[in-house]
Amino acid sequence: MENSDTNEASGTPRIDIVTGKASLATNVQFRFGTRTIQATGSAADRCHPNVLLLRIEQTFVQYAIQFLFQVLSTVTGSWIESKFPEWFLPERIVLKFQKLNWEEEFDNELIAYHKLQPIQGLTIPKLFGITQYNNTRALILSDIGGYCVATPEGAVLDEQDMRPLTYHAFKSLHDLGVSHGDAKLDNFHLVTDDGKDKIMIVDLESADYEQTEEELAYTAKTKTNFVMRQYHNHLESTGVPHENANQDPEDDEIDQEQRCRGCDEIEPLKTRSRSVQREPKQYGDNGGHCGAHQNGHHGGRFFGQAISSRHGKRRKRERYCAQVGCK
Structure with missing residues (x-):
């Protein structure tokens, strides 16, 4: 064997x-x-x-x-x-x-x-x-290919181009009743698909399924603002020339929801030296990090039967603070 x-x-x-x-x-x-x-x-x-x-x-x-x-x-x-x-x-x-x-x-x-x-x-x-x-x-x-937007190779879009792609990615999840729970910059990849740029999301361990449609519509905007704030800081820290994307004034207040509770402010991203030597067109189908099948399988095959809806909310607040740099 x-x-x-x-x-x-x-x-x-x-x-x-x-x-x-x-x-x-x-x-x-x-x-x-x-x-x-x-x-x-x-x-x-x-x-x-x-x-x-x-x-x-x-x-x-x-x-x-x-x-x-x-x-x-x-x-x-x-x-x-x-x-x-x-x-x-x-x-x-x-x-x-x-x-x-x-x-x-x-x-x-x-x-x-x-x-x-x-x-x-x-x-x-x-x-x-x-x-x-x-x-x-x-x-x-x-393997989705492309580049993580927290790397120099992935931070090539101006903020006004990055914002709608990020919002569309969040909304795609929210339209199916899922809210991404780990909106740090490392979990977003810039991928080229049929000559067009798009943002793909990875790491769904902290996903949440309990929000209402109204809450999901609300958080799509606030999560986008949260990611864009990190992206802005990352561009500044790496010295990449960029144009600031205008944020709706009405978003400023609700934007604070994405800040870590109990912290005065989110620590800006540190400058990161990365050298990504990947070939986007050769990694996987260049469309994603996957189509899950619903048929039940055993012994290293597909999960398919209903898994308990019990979420891993334990330690979520602590992990979230650690991810955004809260002290």
């Missing part, structure tokens, strides 16, 4: 998008459905060691099997892909495994992907399924 939970270091360097320093790539192996996945990659950055950016390595036999499944899909449609998603993975994927003692947050993210299935690959990553990696649960996601 093949070991599905092994990994070892190799000598291929990769650039950490936070520090700009080279890190050794890792050979990763795990079981997904009827297939053993072998891939090479490394952690996305030092702040997210549980997120691995991987390139799948296939044998000749696996290529042949995958080709056969693709041929069959022309006859059966999406049915066969929903039953055997492991044979329809792109070359580049993201493996995000559960953090220690973050069971509720992991469950919450699964619920979010289930609820946001219509916009997977469009506004959020595409979810291919779940598996076990190093004896813990892990999400198999598409």
Whole structure:
């Protein structure tokens, strides 16, 4: 029986998008459905060691099997892909495994992907399924490519161009009854799709589903203001020339809701030296970090049955303060 939970270091360097320093790539192996996945990659950055950016390595036999499944899909449609998603993975994927003692947050993210299935690959990553990696649960996601807007490569838009893209991304989630609960700049990526820029959102562990339509409409605007304030500070800290986006005066008061409770002000983002050497057009489907399927699967396949709606609100306030720099 093949070991599905092994990994070892190799000598291929990769650039950490936070520090700009080279890190050794890792050979990763795990079981997904009827297939053993072998891939090479490394952690996305030092702040997210549980997120691995991987390139799948296939044998000749696996290529042949995958080709056969693709041929069959022309006859059966999406049915066969929903039953055997492991044979329809792109070359580049993201493996995000559960953090220690973050069971509720992991469950919450699964619920979010289930609820946001219509916009997977469009506004959020595409979810291919779940598996076990190093004896813990892990999400198999598409690699959205593009650049994090907290990096120099991602901070290329003027604020007046960035604002509507950010608002549209939030509204896409809110239209499906989901509010993103971790609106720090690192969770927003600038992606080019068919020659057009768009913002994609990652990290749904703190998503909230309990807001009313009125509250969601309200928070779409305040969250946009919160992200834009961070983006403005980031542009200033990196010395990037920009034009300030005009904010509606009526937003100024409600904008304060996004500030951390108990703090006088949000600490401006520090200047970050990042060197992102990624090829946006080659990562995943360039549309998202995922399409979750609703069919129930077991043993490293799709979650599909209803997961408890119990949210991981525990520690949410403390984590939120830590994320925005509150003391």
